[in-house]
Amino acid sequence: MIRISLLFSACVFMFANVATGSEEQSLTELQQQVKDTEQAFADTMAQRDFEQFVSFLADETIFFVGDTPLRGKQAVTAAWKAFYDTSAAPFSWAPGQVEVLESGTLALSSGPVYDPQGKRVATFTSIWRLEAPGKWRIVFDKGNEVCNCPDAKPESSAGDS
Template identity: 35%
Template sequence: MLAGHALAAVPATVPQAECQVWQRELSFARSVADRDAVAFAEHLHPEAAFGVSRTPTRGRDAITREWMPLIQGTTLKLSWYPAVVTLGGDGRTAYSSGPALYEDPKTGESRIGRFGSVWHRGDDGVWRVLFDDGVSPQKADTAAIQRFHEGRREQCPAA
């Protein structure tokens, strides 16, 4: 997990800030992979809204409750990673987007979609998800699943 506290008082350069969000997005996905509801919730802005193109779920607690089956891995195994991170002009807002893989442990079926998240850097210097949404996943074949796994980069491209 990336500690963003050191940059709270000093504006980061665009590449630094984008890499902070990149690492934070990876950490967010890892919280689900690790089935860690506490870490998941820590990535959320207290007033976050998820599913913003539909009827959104609002607030950290409500989102964490709604996501609990995904966090626990009881309904689907969800994996994602950033492919793009862009810092907004205010230096406190960023957008991240990338592919998401949904694997059904009961049927063995896999689907691939995309997510888009808006991050906000708080006064404490920590980036938290403010808005999140995604594109409905489509059935994925073996080649698409392989491309998903091969596309993951731990290293921020702006670094």
């Protein structure tokens, strides 16, 4: 009886470890999918492919221009068309950090934005939603300028005068 219990416990332990490993691998695969999607999205700017850019947008997407939200695919495409009308890309971006919810349905990507000379001028944060197996669409996008702020003052301790 003890042997059966030990055998059963060993099997449960092995299957639990296998299941955990496959979940982690699945999350890693999803993160790579989102990273690849973000890179393909960024490539639309470099390749001047506006139609492909539009294909990444969810119908209800919201992009921010400063603090002003552009609501919906039509508003975003109307505002972003000008970025694709010139022969040279006015900026570029690349995925840096990518995180995916445990549910595998929403993801965040963020990274640097560069001017045409390669100087980092902003950072972006995008939220992606899985709309079909392997098909991620952007639902939120917001850029923030790079801050050239002075370093924060160190907090003084109680004994400082």
